[in-house]
Amino acid sequence: MSTQSRTTTRPGEPGPGVGPSGEALGPDRAKVRSGPRSSLRQRTELTILLGPALVLFVGFVLVPIAVAVYYSIYKWNGFGPLKDVVGFGNYRRALTDTVFLHSIIHNVIIAGLSLLIQLPLSIGIALLLNRKIRGRTFLRLVVFAPYVLSSAVTAVMWSLMLQPGGFIDHLSKAVGIGAHTWLADIHIVLYTIFVVASWQYMGFGIVLLLAGLQGIPSELREAAALDGATAWQTTRMVILPLLGPTIRIWIFLSMIGSLQLFDLPWIMTGGGPANASSTMSTYLIDKGFHSYEFGYGSAVAVILFVICFVFALLYQRFALRRDTQGALTRMVR
Amino acid sequence: MAVLTATTQPKRGRHGGGHEAGPQSALGNALAYAVAVVIVVVTIVPLLYVFLGGFRTTAQINENPSGLPSPWVWANYKAVVTSSSFWHFLLNSAVIAIIATVLTVGLGAMAAFALSRYVFRGREALFALFTIGLLFPLTVAALPLYLQLRRLGMLENLWGVAIPEAAFSLSITIVILRPFMRAIPGELEDAAVVDGTSRLGFFWRVLLPLSAPALTTVGVLAFVTSWNFYILPLLVFNEQIHFTLPLGVATFQSQYSVDTARVFAFTALSMLPTLCFFVVAQRRIVGGLTGAVKG
Numbered sequence: 250m251s252t253q254s255r256t257t258t259r260p261g262e263p264g265p266g267v268g269p270s271g272e273a274l275g276p277d278r279a280k281v282r283s284g285p286r287s288s289l290r291q292r293t294e295l296t297i298l299l300g301p302a303l304v305l306f307v308g309f310v311l312v313p314i315a316v317a318v319y320y321s322i323y324k325w326n327g328f329g330p331l332k333d334v335v336g337f338g339n340y341r342r343a344l345t346d347t348v349f350l351h352s353i354i355h356n357v358i359i360a361g362l363s364l365l366i367q368l369p370l371s372i373g374i375a376l377l378l379n380r381k382i383r384g385r386t387f388l389r390l391v392v393f394a395p396y397v398l399s400s401a402v403t404a405v406m407w408s409l410m411l412q413p414g415g416f417i418d419h420l421s422k423a424v425g426i427g428a429h430t431w432l433a434d435i436h437i438v439l440y441t442i443f444v445v446a447s448w449q450y451m452g453f454g455i456v457l458l459l460a461g462l463q464g465i466p467s468e469l470r471e472a473a474a475l476d477g478a479t480a481w482q483t484t485r486m487v488i489l490p491l492l493g494p495t496i497r498i499w500i501f502l503s504m505i506g507s508l509q510l511f512d513l514p515w516i517m518t519g520g521g522p523a524n525a526s527s528t529m530s531t532y533l534i535d536k537g538f539h540s541y542e543f544g545y546g547s548a549v550a551v552i553l554f555v556i557c558f559v560f561a562l563l564y565q566r567f568a569l570r571r572d573t574q575g576a577l578t579r580m581v582r
Numbered sequence: 583m584a585v586l587t588a589t590t591q592p593k594r595g596r597h598g599g600g601h602e603a604g605p606q607s608a609l610g611n612a613l614a615y616a617v618a619v620v621i622v623v624v625t626i627v628p629l630l631y632v633f634l635g636g637f638r639t640t641a642q643i644n645e646n647p648s649g650l651p652s653p654w655v656w657a658n659y660k661a662v663v664t665s666s667s668f669w670h671f672l673l674n675s676a677v678i679a680i681i682a683t684v685l686t687v688g689l690g691a692m693a694a695f696a697l698s699r700y701v702f703r704g705r706e707a708l709f710a711l712f713t714i715g716l717l718f719p720l721t722v723a724a725l726p727l728y729l730q731l732r733r734l735g736m737l738e739n740l741w742g743v744a745i746p747e748a749a750f751s752l753s754i755t756i757v758i759l760r761p762f763m764r765a766i767p768g769e770l771e772d773a774a775v776v777d778g779t780s781r782l783g784f785f786w787r788v789l790l791p792l793s794a795p796a797l798t799t800v801g802v803l804a805f806v807t808s809w810n811f812y813i814l815p816l817l818v819f820n821e822q823i824h825f826t827l828p829l830g831v832a833t834f835q836s837q838y839s840v841d842t843a844r845v846f847a848f849t850a851l852s853m854l855p856t857l858c859f860f861v862v863a864q865r866r867i868v869g870g871l872t873g874a875v876k877g
Contacts, residue, residue: 294782295696299708302693302752305685309727309749310715317726327729374621377614384618390861391622393868394629397860398853399810401828405835405849406632409842412647416631419648452625457872480610509721512812516832530721530813537725538817550725557718 314554317547325544339548348524349549352532353556355439359528360507362443367451368499372492375458376484389459392452400449404516407445408432411517432518435525442513442526449513450506454499461495462488497568504564508557529553629853635846643842658847668851670823671830678744678815678826679808685748686804687797690755695785697756698763699771709760715753720746721813728817742818743826747808755800762796763789802863802870809856827852 321340324333343349378388395403410416411431418428431441465488473483489496511530514520520527520535527535533553537546635643636658637651662668697709720727727746728737736742766789774784790797815829825833831852835845860867 291700291702295700295702297782298692298696298700298785302689302712302756303708305689305745305749306712306715306752309730309746310723310753311711313723313726313730316730317723320726320729374617377610377617380611380614382611382614382618388618388622389868390864391625393864394857394860395625396871397806397810397856397867399812399828399831399856401810401812401832402849402853402856405831405845406628406853408835409635409846409849410628410631412842415647448624448628453871456868460872505719509719511721512828516812516835530724533725534813534817538728543725543729546725547729550722553722554718557722561717 314551317550317554320544321548321551323544324542326541327543328541331544333544335544339545340552342545343549343552348527349529349532351524352520352527352529355526356508356510356528358439359443359446359510360504362440363447363503363507364500367447367454367503368496371451371454371458371499372489372496375455375462376488378455379459379462389456393456394452395449396453398449400512401516403445403449404513407448408517411441433522435523438518438522438526442510442517445513445517446510450503454503457499458492458495461492465491501561501564501569504560505557508553508560529556629857632846632853633850635843636850638843638846640841640843643846655843658843659851661844662847662851667822667825667830667834668848671825671827671852672855674740674824675809675826675828678740678747679805681741681744682747682751682808683801683805685745686751686755687801689748690752690800691759691790691793691797692785693752694756694759694763695789698760699781699789709756712753712756715750716757720750720811723750724813724817727814731818737818738821738824739818740824743811743814744808746814747811748804751800751804751807754803758800759793759796762793766792798866799870802866806867806871827855 320331322334322336322338323331324335324339325331378385382388412418413430413433414428417431422428429437432438469487469491470483473487478486509530510528511534514526514528515531515534518526520531529549530553533546533549536542537549634651637654637656638649639655639657642649642651642655693712697705697712731737731742731746734742736745770788770792771781771784774788775781779787810828811826812828812832815824815826819825819829822830822833831849834848838844838848
């Protein structure tokens with residue numbers, strides 16, 4: 250958005266010394282740019298500057314996706330020539346496979362739980378911690394720490410604690426919940442993974458929200474207090490609306506994170522038992538990679554890609570559009 | 583984050599200021615401390631549990647999962663530290679993360695410079711192209727990427743992990759760096775041109791040093807992302823000698839599932855570099871990771 254407004258000048262105009270960002274370019278540079286020699290020179294410089302990044306980006310981001318679309322219409326085990334065209338057969342198979350559909354539902358459940366549980370909890374904690382309490386810097390450090398760990402390490406760590414008769418069982422017995430097979434019970438396993446994911450990722454969100462809270466001028470709270478607003482009213486009518494942009498970015502990151510959840514279920518359960526904790530990504534790797542069904546796997550990858558893409562665009566269009574600040578609004582314009 | 587705090591926290595005398603005022607304040611503060619304690623406990627106990635577990639024997643752990651080491655055993659840590667695989671994993675992780683970071687920051691800065699301070703046809707289209715990478719995470723593209731790497735003969739190769747990681751980090755890097763470089767005043771560039779410097783010279787001698795804070799942010803982002811990455815090494819590497827630390831930990835757990843105590847020690851040691859790095863560079867890391875999404 251902000252980019253759009255900045256770029257009303259058409260790119261490529263050799264022009265009257267006004268850069269696309271609206272800042273006036275010096276007359277010298279405008280002069281430097283005219284003339285065939287300097288234009289050749291500019292082209293050379295641009296090639297040097299942009300070439301390597303473009304090669305990497307096209308070769309390892311765009312081409313793989315494009316090729317996946319091509320593979321997806323074949324039945325192909327990854328070896329030998331591509332000759333068995335099945336058209337949309339792979340897509341039809343994926344969208345009628347109950348395991349895949351359940352995987353999508355699992356992702357949606359995780360995303361929904363994040364919105365319903367993590368978000369209110371994170372906002373509440375951030376509001377509480379946004380006070381002048383002692384040891385705030387230390388607290389922020391601790392809260393953030395799990396986020397920098399590799400999720401693979403987190404998965405192993407929690408697997409160790411969640412072993413039957415293990416540490417978590419001891420704790421849950423002590424508080425009266427009783428022992429469960431946390432990772433082997435098809436009714437519990439997805440929620441166990443959600444708790445572990447919350448342990449790892451909530452701190453990041455809290456720190457993000459704290460930063461957002463600190464951007465709200467204290468005058469506004471003081472003014473509200475002067476007008477006789479209670480603490481709750483101030484929070485609800487003044488603080489939360491102003492925190493809106495941060496909350497919307499939180500939601501965006503959380504949803505994208507939920508859609509791509511892979512490491513935790515893959516390492517802790519392998520998507521099991523009985524696919525009860527499978528996600529779209531674990532399904533993809535399981536089918537495409539381990540069963541050597543690369544044509545089918547490519548079709549699944551394309552579906553995942555479309556889901557992420559559509560979500561990101563829609564979210565940007567309807568939610569982030571209002572925010573004039575923040576990298577995300579610029580990123581996904 | 584800490585940096586942000588320093589700049590955004592108004593430093594005027596607040597008489598108990600803002601919504602903290604009023605009779606609820608004492609209650610609120612008590613609640614805040616209580617919540618803080620709970621958070622610290624919930625965060626630290628699992629970490630502590632793994633570190634302490636490494637000092638126990640498997641028999642001790644089986645007998646009482648939530649006990650303390652008695653007696654303290656050093657054998658597990660010693661076994662891990664003296665095994666070559668741990669150091670292999672560590673080295674591979676470091677090499678891959680450094681390659682990915684250098685490529686991301688280097689190529690990203692060059693591209694951002696061209697996209698921010700040159701005027702040419704198709705510039706915005708090119709920028710839009712780079713932002714596509716933000717719309718889907720690498721995890722989604724893992725399988726297509728694996729097939730591409732196989733075509734290029736880059737499997738079982740550290741570059742085969744580092745280069746795609748860099749390619750996927752380019753989007754966020756360019757998105758962060760471009761406005762930053764654009765905001766640097768044009769007069770500086772004019773002065774450099776008058777002094778006889780070429781534009782590339784200006785980029786190298788003036789713009790890059792001035793962009794140091796933003797470069798640090800994207801560098802930290804690229805390094806942490808690469809260091810922790812699991813799915814791509816999982817697909818690309820088959821031979822254990824190439825494994826990175828996250829992949830190594832996950833594999834070690836399934837290989838030595840009988841020797842629980844050693845898995846504890848291995849897991850604990852693999853967290854140590856990350857946690858040390860985090861404590862030393864926490865301002866940069868927290869500021870970089872949260873700043874990246876806040877813009």
